Amino acid sequence: MIQATEAISISISPEQIIAAVKQMKQAQRExxxxxxxxxxxxxxxxxxxxxREDYQTGRVSSHAEVFE
Incomplete structure (x- = not known):
């Protein structure tokens, strides 16, 4: 993962971001x-x-066990 060392100023409204996200396909949005x-x-x-650690060490429960 790249960590930013400087802030970038972008002039974009929340409405523009929401509109762009709404146009994405579901997999892209997720x-x-x-x-x-x-x-x-x-x-x-x-x-x-x-x-991930829980999964690798076997600390998992089935769907049925969780929702009994």
Whole structure:
């Protein structure tokens, strides 16, 4: 992951961003949201690391076990 060392100033309104995201296909939109969360949320990245570790060590439950 590349870390920015400088801020970039872009003149774009929230409405323009929303319109652009709405035009994306579902898979693109989901990837964009995931990338955005990863970029702004260290807690989100940590939760992914924890989930991967849980999966690798077998600390998982089936759908049926969770929703019994």
């Amino acid at each position: 990837a964009f949201i995931e990338d955005l969360l990863a970029a702004v949320s260290p807690a989100y990245l940590e939760s992914i690391r924890e989930a």
